Amino acid sequence: MTELNVAQALNQALDTALESDERVLLLGEDIGRTGGVFRITDGLLEKHGPDRVYDTPVAESGIVGAAFGLAIAGMRPVAELQFMGFSYPAYDQIISHVARIRNRSNHRFTAPLVIRIPFGGGIGAAEHHSESAEAIYAHVPGLKVVVPSTPHDAKGLLLAAIEDPDPVVFLEPIRMYRAVKEDVPDIYYTTALGKVRVEREGDDITLISWGAMMKETRAAATMIEDEGGSVEVLDLHTLSPLDADGIVDSVNKTGRAVVVHEAPRTGGFGGEVAAIVQERCLYSLLAPVMRVTGPDTIFPLKRSEGHYLPSAEEIVKVAMRALEE
């Protein structure tokens, strides 16, 4: 066990994967010499060499398209795109090719690759650097979409994603990279994809989130408990395939649900969660399913970030409304 933050845990996962599977290789912009814009691949070029870790030209579509070919021919590429706002040039490759090859070849060709994309706001970055577009990836059949929020999960989920026989879009919450530390096993281990993580058990209300908003959700849960409420907290950590049963079990128990995400509200993934809850938990519900989300605005620049990102207080306010029903 070593105490690591999310960034360090991801680095250790990639290091471990490169060591344990010779088919694994990393490619992306500036991931070699500089260790990536967030230093997630720091030291891996020196340790594993230029045949395993590639600094690529600036071409997101090319990176994903090349990784796709590499994967079909038997490699296990892990591609890094620098920010979610820069993933859109690769979106055609992802939806038109990566997500479809198993289907269009009836299992003859498959693309077991991982596309790592840092996402989300909260660090006062430039325009296009704070996007939370997880819903556009979760909407695509054929992909798996994974979002860790803790160091332990970050390593286990990334290793599971690299092992997975299908393509995985692996979303890394930028704000969480260095926010918390926890004990992470030094050994190779995987965390199962497609299962919600019950972070805290409770009886009165279920707070559901993923990625960086787990931080505010956690804080909100503590504030509600300080007022005497009993809160269950779910970290979805895989958006596709979604563990609907895990959500339903929890809400059937508590009777109330609030979904929290920082992406814009309309068409956000929270709507999907709310729909599942109303389909399957209607007779257990004591209050409407509520959402706490970013507004339908462009993610603002640094000076207005506080106006955009939902706060723990907002989550508490909405949860209290549900609890009063």
Added chain:
Amino acid sequence: MYSLISPDGSVGDRLPLTLEQMKGLYADMIEARAYDRKSIAMQRQGRLATYASFEGQEAAQIGAAAALESDDWVAGTYRDAALMWRAGYPWKLLVAGRTGDERGGQPPETVNVLPPSITVGGHMIHAVGLAWAEKLKGSTRVALTSFGDGATSEGDFHEAMNFAAVYQTPTIFLCQNNGFAISLPRHEQTRSESIALKADAYGMPGEQVDGNDIAAVVAAISVAVERARKGDGPSLIEAVTYRMGAHTTSDDPARYRDELDAERWRERDPLLRVRKLFQNAGEWSEKWEADLETRATERIEQAVAEAESLPVPRREEMFERMYAEMTGPLRRQLDGGDS
């Protein structure tokens, strides 16, 4: 422009192929044309979805595939059925794909030909990744990607050419310049004097070849393949040809091109010039040609019958094809339940 056989069948340099090899290639082109004509007829009968004819481009496609080994990679387009077939993809599956059956996208395990790319240009980079993997594995396999002149306007063409050159992957870029991107003529697609010329800027060899001259195509692609196998990196071959038919069965070429032009190209037909070559050499007879056509028709009819006898896919197959193991949400949707 590199060429070996003139439209009148005369040969300048000695051909790098034996007479027997030429006869085999000729038979293959006849078979491909039989498939093409059958497909157009079937589409008119409502038995196929939209079909993209390759008539006129048989030499470029059969010639390119003939220069490959049976386990090399091929990533082509919806107009590349002749190329894919000559590289090992069975007619039956090509027909099945066009009848609207995903099982048509599943070539045999020993055939490394991807199902045809339907979007324009996105697949060229795949041949870079495929070739890159072979290089890393230490094999001598190469990857050939085929695309039209239209695809060279896509940004993806740039990224694929650039990656291939930067990483010196054993990739062969085959551009079948058939004169039109659907309706847009070649000279309105790029100010570049040729498409082959573009290779220069990427630091790889580029060659323009008479795409209706099968011997020239085989020779040019063979040089590129040999370079790639030796570890000398990618090449671009521009095969200059002409799409005799429409873009697809839902298109009317009379709206955008001079049919006199098409007639002039008919004199440059890739099959015709090989026939003339045989005739000049006293190696052709009407009976031989008729036999080849009969055999080709039989094979295509057989493939069509097999493809059309595939049972309609079961509903669950649509769900089963999505992931290695069916996911929970898909299982529930298959069972007709809620989320």
